[in-house]
Every structure is written in C-alpha cells, then in structure tokens.
Amino acid sequence: MAKHTETPWAFCVREPVSGIPSGESEIPFSIYKELGGCVEPIADICNFPPATKEQTEHQHANAEFIVRAVNSHDDLLAACKAAERLIIVLGCDCLVEIGEEQFEKSGHREECTLGKLQAAIRKAGEGA
Numbered sequence: 001m002a003k004h005t006e007t008p009w010a011f012c013v014r015e016p017v018s019g020i021p022s023g024e025s026e027i028p029f030s031i032y033k034e035l036g037g038c039v040e041p042i043a044d045i046c047n048f049p050p051a052t053k054e055q056t057e058h059q060h061a062n063a064e065f066i067v068r069a070v071n072s073h074d075d076l077l078a079a080c081k082a083a084e085r086l087i088i089v090l091g092c093d094c095l096v097e098i099g100e101e102q103f104e105k106s107g108h109r110e111e112c113t114l115g116k117l118q119a120a121i122r123k124a125g126e127g128a
Contacts (some may be wrong), residue, residue, distance in 0.1 A: 005033045005042055008071045011063040028056055029063040077124050080117050087114045 011031045029045040045063045047055055094112035 005040060007033075007074065009033055009042060009067050011045075011067050013060075029059060031063060031067060073124065077121065080121050080124075084114065084117045084121065087117065 009031055010033070011029055014028055014030055027044040027046050028051075030041060031043045031045070033040045033042060043066075045059045045066075047059055051059075092112050092114040094114070
C-alpha cells in the first residue's frame with residue numbers, strides 16, 4: 001500500500017488564469033509539499049465558475065483546514081496514545097461513575113474518556 005506524502009504540507013493561492021478574473025479561477029488553491037526547492041502537488045481545491053467571493057473564501061478556509069489537520073495528525077495521534085496509556089494506569093472515569101462491580105461486568109463504555117480515545121485512535125487508522 002502506498003504511503004501518503006510526508007508532512008508538513010502547505011497551500012497556496014494560484015495565480016489567476018489569463019482572462020479569468022482573480023478569485024474566479026477554476027482551481028484557485030493548491031495543496032503541496034516542498035521538496036528541496038521543488039514542489040510536489042498533492043491536491044487542488046476547485047471552484048465551479050463563476051465562483052462568488054463567498055464560495056472562494058469557503059474553499060480557502062477548506063484548504064487551510066485540510067493542511068492544518070494533516071500537519072497536526074501525527075502529534076494528535078501520539079497525544080491520544082499517551083493519554084490512553086495514562087488513563088489505563090490511573091483508571092478510567094467510567095470506573096468511578098459506574099462502580100467497580102459494574103465495571104468488572106461490563107467494562108468500558110463507549111462514551112467514557114478511554115472509549116472516546118480508543119475510538120479516535122481507531123478512526124485515525126491506528127489500532128484497528
């Protein structure tokens with residue numbers, strides 16, 4: 001299975017195409033990775049012309065969000081795993097809420113802190 005392009009990723013506002021007014025380009029934003037002076041394209045964020053100012057601002061926000069999420073993914077996953085280990089050692093909040101006897105019968109609930117962390121780790125593609 002192929003591995004994704006290493007982080008950090010960045011995005012840029014593309015130069016308008018000749019004859020298309022600024023902000024109305026069909027592909028106004030690009031996500032890329034800098035590699036020693038070269039650029040590896042990752043994705044283009046598209047508009048469907050004629051794009052309104054609001055649509056272009058929305059797509060700009062989407063590009064920023066994608067880059068921010070991708071660039072923080074590994075750190076957030078590591079923090080979740082560290083918190084998971086700490087909760088396992090210290091005891092989960094569901095143990096306190098439902099009591100030791102009930103906990104022994106039913107285990108962790110999906111909505112407890114540990115359950116949420118483990119679900120987030122699985123969703124991120126780890127520990128599935």
